[in-house]
Amino acid sequence: MTKIFISYARKDGRDLAKRLYDDLVAKDHDPWMDTEAIPGGGSWSRDIEDAIDHCDVALALLSNGSFESEICRAEQIMCLDKGKRIIPLLVHEDAKRPVHLYTLNYRDFSDTANYESLFAQLLDDMLRPPDDDIPTVRPTPKHARLFNVPPEPMNFIERADELNKLRRTVIGDDTDRTIALTALQGMGGIGKSVLAAMLCNDPVVRAAFPDGIVWIAVGREANGIMPMTHKIATALGDPLGHYESEAAAITRLHKILPEKSVLLVFDDVWDEDCIKPFRIEAPQCRTLFTTRSMEVIENVGATPVQVDILSPEQALDLLAKWAGQSVDSLPDEAHEVAHECGRLPLALAMVGAMAGKNENGWARALHRLRNADLDKIKKHFDYTHATLMRALQVSVDDLTESERERYYDFAVFREETVIPASTLATWWETHGFDEFDTEDMLEIFVKRSLLRDAGDNRYTMHDLQLDFIRKQVGDDALPTLHDSLLTAFNPDGLDWPEVDNDADGYLYANLAYHLLEARRTDELHALLTGDDRWLNAQLEATASITAYVDDLNLAVETYRDPLTGSEIVRLATLWAARSVIHKRVMSYSDADLTALVWLGREQEALGYARLRTEPQKLFDGLMTIYTACKARAEQRGTGDPPGRPLLDEARQAADSILAADDRDEALSQLVAAQAQAGHFEGARETARRITDDRDRADTLSQLAAAQAQAGHSSAEETFRQASETASRITDGYSRAAALSQLAAAQAQAGHSSAEETFRQASETASRITFDWSRANALAKLAAAQAQAGHFEQARETASRITVDWSRANALSQLVAAQAQAGHFEQARETASRITSDWDRAAALRQLAAAQAQAGHSSAQETFRQARETARRITDDRDRAAALRKLAAAQAQAGHFEL
Incomplete structure (x- = not known):
């Protein structure tokens, strides 16, 4: 009994899928399709993965809906990844085939009148041994690369139901949405970002977006959409030259995203203006954003997915993990602590970490939570976050005075910033810390869930925690704190380009921000417009000019109307600096x-x-x-x-x-590079974009030859496409040239059609009535025959050329091919047939060079003949040029006789 996985789009493939399912069951096979096999409450991701794991064959129903469906794309790529046999079935005659299935032959089920015979063929296909099966290729699947997606946090708990709901909403195909926005909504600290990151790492979701999953941290302090577009462009490998302004950037994304399969994730959105520009009609892309605001969701037309507080069981599980205990060992007070924390993940993590430190930790934590100054907290934070802020207040109060001072230092960092440990070590050295003290302090904060370890000795902080400590520090003290950080990096007051203690590059990306917040605006202006030393320092450190451009944009954004005269001058200077940057780039x-x-x-x-x-x-x-x-x-x-x-x-x-x-x-040119690198599927996709049939046929011929040389089984299909393309060319010369190129490639690959293609090229060239065009077409044919090693045919073709220049060109290329093959005497005889002294001298020069390279004794004599021929050229310039080229060839070959 054959186990068969059926992949289809519900919107337009369900009827055929159900018919196949019923008929396969009737034939004693074991088919699987999602609406038939997933029980109520089952896990969509896990059940599909299990079905693919256990199947023998996968049927991929290709419809217009399946091409746009992330679910179908994920299923297909997962089948490829697991080495399953895939048989594509066309539901619609005009349905597009995804790139990863290009190399597979398919059965056309679009004509329902032929269903019975096609079904019989399908049964035969499934019963064939793998080596004889119609899908002869196992393409390498393309998995989504993750860009800036945060790592899995400490002690997180799986929220399977919430993840399942979110996954179905983001990549479900029960929708006709071409602008697909999903919003993950919930109060701060409820776990929206963690759930979104879990989605990004889900294997089915990663398979659904092979062009990448891009995480953009937004935050309340978002500095316009330009930095966001730059992150998307960088992730997709799109040149930043297209993103000089907001309008240009959004226009560019409207152009490239419809051709991509990308998931964009915007984390912590406060303002609808951060999302509206990204409402782009791109059927294979999806956009997810996390937010606390239902108003933002409604105003951008997103589909909301609510994130609720944890269940009582989940809350206790999270408390236990952070306390380093088992759930069974938790005291009764822990249940009350979970209630006091509102079953909010962030609050539970902080309090659980604090309570697990000592024997009386739970009773102590409960007492502090119940006795926190809630009225004071509500003065600074909205009511919905009062419970969380109470937990944060209790956790921070539990720190020692020294620990609390260092924790408040984090108030200077921007929201969503990844902070290197080395930056903190430099700063805290001024407080008597060594690097080990810094490590210990950071470990305390992480273990208390007051800070998150982002990996690679870098750290991030929840925006509510940042809000809290900024309120504790106070607006008046923040500039002094920024100044303290800057002084730690530059205690001697050097010019900033001379400061060299920024090993992790934090300063190069954030100096302008800290100068601005420290109210050192004169220093910032001088840094950006005084000379190019800071620009050069940033280039050396970051290998990109983007950081400097971002600094200029940050400085420009600080100016608001009405402007004073001096401010207008400064703003003009900043704009001039931006102009200079672009001129420098173009030089x-x-x-x-x-x-x-x-x-x-x-x-x-x-x-x-x-x-x-x-x-x-x-x-x-x-x-x-x-x-x-x-x-x-x-x-x-x-x-x-x-x-x-x-x-x-x-x-x-x-x-x-x-x-x-x-x-x-x-x-x-790109196809040639892709083929040389072995990226054959990408090369063939690139070749399809070529609009001119002659250029496309030539390119496909070269690609097929490269595939054949590499032993790639898709060479046959590429040769077929090249032949079809060449046959569509109406111009006689272009078609003859394309057929000649194709025949040479076929001969090089040992293809049986080469002789027939050469014959077609010869007939096509012979029918051209215009002498010059016919001569050039025959010259192309002769060159192709020579390239293929068909020397006699090439000589015969050259003899049919009536235009002297074209005939000389054909014979010269024949000489080069014969010499390359070591047929030196034949090459010499061919050269003697060239009537033009210029062309014959060039042919003899090439022959002599080949002889010298092969160590052949006649090289010296051939060089002599080439020299005599060159000296007979009557035009002074041509004669001098021929002798210079000959001298260079002799020098390269080590023959210096005059």
Whole structure:
């Protein structure tokens, strides 16, 4: 009995799926489809994973709905990842096939009149051995990369029901939404961010968004949407040159997101203006945001998912974990503590960590919670957060005076900022701490759930905790605290570019903010506009110009109308600095970018390239960097060659080139690079974007040859596409040239169709009536035949060329091919047929160089003949050029006789 997993979109694939299910059951097979097999209350993710794990074959029903469905995409990629046989079935004739299934042949079930015969074929397909099955390829699935998604927190508890509900809402396909917004709503400290992060790490969700899951920390202090768009662009590998203004950035996202499968997660949204610009019609993308405000949800038209407080059992479980106890060992007071904490996860974590420290911890915690000054707390915080703030007040009061002082230091950091331990160590050294003291202090805060460990010796803080300590410090004292941090980094008052104790780069990203908050605005203005030393220091530290541009934007945003005369001058200076930056970027040539790569500064090179606004120049810059990185890795034999993301970024730049010819040329260049790197599926997808049939046919031919050489089984399909494309070309010359290129590629791959394709190319060229075009077409054919090693056919084709220049060109290429193959005498004889002294000298030069490289004794004689031929050229310039090229070839070959 064959176990069969059926993947389909409910909106338009259910009927065929149900019919297949019933017929497979009737044939004694064991099919599985979600509406038939998931029990009420079952876990969507777990049940689907189990069904895929145990299936023998997966049927992927391809409909218009399945192409847009995250569930279907997740199911398909999970099947590939687990090595399952997949048979795609077309529900609609015009249904798009996802990239990861391109290499699989499919059965067309779109014509229901043929269902019975197709079903019989399907049964036969499933019974075949894997080696004979119609799906002959196991494509490598593409899993979502996680960008800035926070790690799993300490002592978290699984909230399976909430996660299931959220997952169904975000990636369910029972909707026609093309702008899909989901809002995770609940009060502060209730666990929204943790639940959102759990969703991002869910295997089904990751499979549903192969282009990435991008986490953007927003917060109440969000500084406009520009930093958010920059984070999205960076995650997707899109050049920042498209994101110079809000309008340009949003326009760019409207262009690229409809072609992506991305989940955008905006954490802690307070203002609807932070979400509205991202309401983008992109059928395969989804947007999730966390918020406390129902008003924001209603105003942006999002689907809300409520996050409730923990159940009594969950609350006790979380308390026990933070206290380091088992649930069974908790005293009666712990139940009352859970009630006093409102069963809020953040409050439970802080109080549980405090209570677990000593024997009387629970009674002590309960007493403090019940006796906290609630009226005082309510003066500073809204009523909904009073319970949480009471727990926070109790937890902070439980710290020693020294611990509390250091905890209040966190008031200077921005919301959603990741804080390196080294930054705190530098600051706290002024308070007599060494690095071990700093580690101990941070460990105390983390274990008390007053701080979160973000990994890699970096830390984050919940925004409510930040609100609390800022209220404790007070607005008047905050500038002094910022000044204290700055002084710790720069005790001698040096110019900031000269400060070199920022190992983790915190200062390079945040100095402007701290200067602003310390009210050292003159210093900030001088830093950004005085000279370029700070810019150069940031470039060296971050390998990107983005940080400096962000600093300029931050400084500009501080100016508000009405402005004084001096403020107008300063603002104009900042705008001028931004203009200078863009001019500086444009002054970097491709040669400069190559030099930076060879100096080991490829990230800096990328920073400059990505700020190019013209798509053609951007593409050229990215490909220059890719080529230089590849050459550097090959020459040094160390380090990894450039990866796929850089080529993906180049493809996006190529897609933006307006001129069709230039765009096709760029895409063809990109296909060659992708094929050389073994990225065959991406190369074929890129080739499909080429609009000109001649260019696309040539590119597909080259790709197929590369696939065949690598032993990739999709070469056959690519050759077929190249042939179909060439056959559509109406211009005789272009079709003959495309067929010649295809035949050469087929011959190189040992393909049986090469002879027939050469014949078609010959017939097509012969039918061209215009002499010049026919001659050039035959020259292309002769060159292709020579490239394929068909030397006699190439010579015969060249003899049919009536235009001297074209015939000489064909014979010269034949000489080069014969020489490369070691057929030196044949090459010499072919060269003698060239009537033009210029072309014959060039052909003899190539032959002599090949002979010298092979150590052949006749090289000297051939060089002599080439020299005599070159001297007979009557035009002075041509003769001088031919002799220079000959001298260079002789020097390279080590033949210095005149």
